[in-house]
Amino acid sequence: MRLYAVFIYIFLYAPIxxxxxxxxxxxxxxxxxxxxxxxxxxxxxxxxxxxxxxxxSLIIAGCTSIIATTVGTLCALGLERMxxxxxxxxxxxIYIAIMVPGVVIGISTLIAFVTVFDAVNPALxxxxxxxxxxxxxxxxxxxVLFNLAVVVLIIRTRLAGMDRSLVEASEDLYAxxxxxxxxxxxxALMPSILAGxxxxxTFSFEDFIIAxxxxxxxTTLPIYVxxxxxxxxxxxxxxxxxxxxxxxxxxxxxxxxxxxxxxKAR
Amino acid sequence: MTQTIVPDISFRAVSKRYGEVLAVDxxxxxxxxxxxxxLLGPSGCGKTTCLRMMAGFEQPSEGEVFIRGDNVTGVPAxxxxxxxxxxxxxxxxxxxxxxxxSYGLRQRSPKPPRETVAKAVDEALAxxxxxxxxxxxxxxxxxxxxxxxxxxxxxxxxxxxxxLDEPLAALDRKLRHDMQxxxxxxxxxxxxxxxxxxxxxxxxxxxxxRVCIMKDGRLVQxxxxxxxxxxxxxxxxxxxxxxxxxxxxxxxxxxxxxxxVALADGMKATGRASRSTVSPQSGEAVLVSVRxxxxxxxxxxxxxxxxxxxxxxAKVLNRIFLGEQTEYLVAHEKLGEFMVRSPxxxxxxxxxxxxxxxxxxxxxxxxxxxxxx
Numbered sequence: 001m002r003l004y005a006v007f008i009y010i011f012l013y014a015p016i017x018x019x020x021x022x023x024x025x026x027x028x029x030x031x032x033x034x035x036x037x038x039x040x041x042x043x044x045x046x047x048x049x050x051x052x053x054x055x056x057s058l059i060i061a062g063c064t065s066i067i068a069t070t071v072g073t074l075c076a077l078g079l080e081r082m083x084x085x086x087x088x089x090x091x092x093x094i095y096i097a098i099m100v101p102g103v104v105i106g107i108s109t110l111i112a113f114v115t116v117f118d119a120v121n122p123a124l125x126x127x128x129x130x131x132x133x134x135x136x137x138x139x140x141x142x143x144v145l146f147n148l149a150v151v152v153l154i155i156r157t158r159l160a161g162m163d164r165s166l167v168e169a170s171e172d173l174y175a176x177x178x179x180x181x182x183x184x185x186x187x188a189l190m191p192s193i194l195a196g197x198x199x200x201x202t203f204s205f206e207d208f209i210i211a212x213x214x215x216x217x218x219t220t221l222p223i224y225v226x227x228x229x230x231x232x233x234x235x236x237x238x239x240x241x242x243x244x245x246x247x248x249x250x251x252x253x254x255x256x257x258x259x260x261x262x263x264k265a266r
Numbered sequence: 267m268t269q270t271i272v273p274d275i276s277f278r279a280v281s282k283r284y285g286e287v288l289a290v291d292x293x294x295x296x297x298x299x300x301x302x303x304x305l306l307g308p309s310g311c312g313k314t315t316c317l318r319m320m321a322g323f324e325q326p327s328e329g330e331v332f333i334r335g336d337n338v339t340g341v342p343a344x345x346x347x348x349x350x351x352x353x354x355x356x357x358x359x360x361x362x363x364x365x366x367x368s369y370g371l372r373q374r375s376p377k378p379p380r381e382t383v384a385k386a387v388d389e390a391l392a393x394x395x396x397x398x399x400x401x402x403x404x405x406x407x408x409x410x411x412x413x414x415x416x417x418x419x420x421x422x423x424x425x426x427x428x429x430l431d432e433p434l435a436a437l438d439r440k441l442r443h444d445m446q447x448x449x450x451x452x453x454x455x456x457x458x459x460x461x462x463x464x465x466x467x468x469x470x471x472x473x474x475x476r477v478c479i480m481k482d483g484r485l486v487q488x489x490x491x492x493x494x495x496x497x498x499x500x501x502x503x504x505x506x507x508x509x510x511x512x513x514x515x516x517x518x519x520x521x522x523x524x525x526x527v528a529l530a531d532g533m534k535a536t537g538r539a540s541r542s543t544v545s546p547q548s549g550e551a552v553l554v555s556v557r558x559x560x561x562x563x564x565x566x567x568x569x570x571x572x573x574x575x576x577x578x579x580a581k582v583l584n585r586i587f588l589g590e591q592t593e594y595l596v597a598h599e600k601l602g603e604f605m606v607r608s609p610x611x612x613x614x615x616x617x618x619x620x621x622x623x624x625x626x627x628x629x630x631x632x633x634x635x636x637x638x639x
Contacts, residue, residue, distance in 0.1 A: 163354075163356065165352050165353075165354065165356035166356050166358060166359075168321075168323055168343070168350075168352070168356065169350070169352055169356035169357075169358070170358075170369070171322075171323075171342070171343040171344045172321055172322075172323075172343050172344070172348075172349055172350045173344075173349065173369045173370035173373060173419070173420075173423070174344050174345075174370055174373040174374070174423070175344055175369075175373045176344055176373075177344075179373060180344075183358075183369075184358060187360045188359075188360070
């Protein structure tokens with residue numbers, strides 16, 4: 001490996017390694033090594049505010065991944081049957097949803113929600129129903145928006161690599177279109193569906209930018225971390241960061257494993 | 267093939283269009299019960315499209331398809347009592363061998379009892395000599411074994427017709443030959459009608475009772491392998507089924523079953539018309555087709571047998587020793603180059619050397635006077 005490559009890797013990963021390293025610090029201050037301890041992990045996971053933020057994030061990521069994977073899979077199956085320019089249009093729209101920066105998604109969904117709330121709320125109040133407001137569901141909706149596109153891309157890749165003759169063989173052996181879907185297409189897609197589920201869970205769980213715009217009064221884990229940094233970085237934050245990092249890495253590795261080429265050959 | 271027996275599959279004026287392209291052009295076809303029929307033709311001739319219309323993966327643009335007398339035009343694949351062996355087998359990778367083989371049975375409603383299915387799977391695997399392979403994964407098997415699983419998976423359903431889409435193309439030469447024999451035996455044992463699609467004329471001729479030759483979406487000729495070889499309807503069939511030499515000429519008068527043909531430069535030849543088609547009219551442009559093994563070679567014209575009518579002088583350009591036979595490429599001044607196959611005579615394996623002057627000739631009934639196509 002070239003020397004400059006070594007420097008690039010140090011530049012990229014040293015800060016992350018430091019966070020993980022100092023999360024085991026016994027001392028009070030983030031950058032002052034006092035000896036090994038797991039105290040900060042204990043403190044972080046007994047802190048009720050952190051637990052609440054963690055639960056919020058898990059609910060959002062859980063709902064987002066399930067909705068995005070279900071709708072995304074159906075969407076990919078539908079697009080596969082489409083032909084011509086309409087399909088190209090939807091392909092382009094899906095790529096756009098991935099390329100648009102999080103800030104833009106955050107602002108635009110915020111504006112959209114506010115506009116809709118302003119339009120709908122007077123009517124809801126008039127008939128005595130609760131006002132619409134920002135909450136977990138607005139974060140979930142915004143997260144589904146871009147994770148849907150990720151799932152569609154993953155499933156489409158798999159569908160494109162799938163042997164069409166398997167579907168024909170199933171139909172030739174008297175399976176109705178639905179039976180073929182259940183017995184042949186779904187098992188073939190399953191690794192990709194699981195990978196999509198894991199990836200969208202990870203993306204949703206660690207998202208700060210979009211949640212910051214549309215979370216309303218709720219605090220997700222990334223939002224909590226961001227706000228506590230203003231009070232100074234403590235090893236508690238390091239412990240949370242390291243936990244999130246390792247969990248995300250584990251899920252990504254699992255997703256990568258499910259999407260490995262040999263799984264496609266099967 | 268009498269009128270009283272309903273064919274297993276019939277095409278009535280079936281055409282298939284893909285946009286501007288006419289892939290299949292008004293094909294009429296009957297597959298007699300219990301027969302082994304081949305659809306033979308070069309790639310792009312429409313044979314695979316015909317197969318897919320039988321299976322129900324494609325629907326004809328015009329015409330009708332019948333299975334055992336029932337009009338199935340427009341009926342989807344999963345409602346048709348035919349099964350297919352795919353070119354690359356299309357075994358389900360997430361199922362083991364037994365679950366692949368029982369797939370068709372398990373789609374029935376009500377589902378047959380587990381023991382019935384297991385027994386049928388054992389029988390089907392025994393039929394293709396794969397006893398005890400039920401729990402194997404399909405990708406652990408060799409190409410020939412996968413092929414046999416695909417056969418068992420189709421035959422377990424007792425289809426009206428078994429459709430085979432170039433089933434031997436992916437196998438190596440030795441295995442292909444074994445599978446040819448195995449397929450023939452299987453077909454005789456189960457008595458199910460087999461339809462084989464292939465571009466390999468040797469495969470079609472050696473395995474099937476009847477061969478349908480296709481070209482550009484049309485059915486050119488249907489017949490037994492012998493009929494196609496001995497009585498082709500035109501030059502295309504004669505060329506596609508076995509080797510032949512062709513000499514262009516103009517048909518002359520017919521007399522007592524033989525036709526005179528004026529060849530290039532005032533040469534004349536005599537031959538007979540094919541029994542599969544009408545005799546060419548006088549003045550029509552025709553091909554004189556002579557099989558390489560029908561041409562006689564001799565050191566001098568006087569050495570040629572008496573019944574040989576056409577006689578000419580030629581020069582040996584090349585020769586290939588084939589064991590029982592020797593194949594010569596000879597050149598005639600005016601007729602150009604042509605192929606001769608001579609049987610081995612006694613111990614004299616190679617009668618002529620490259621560069622030798624030889625006399626060539628053939629009996630009149632060995633030459634077929636054919637329309638070009």
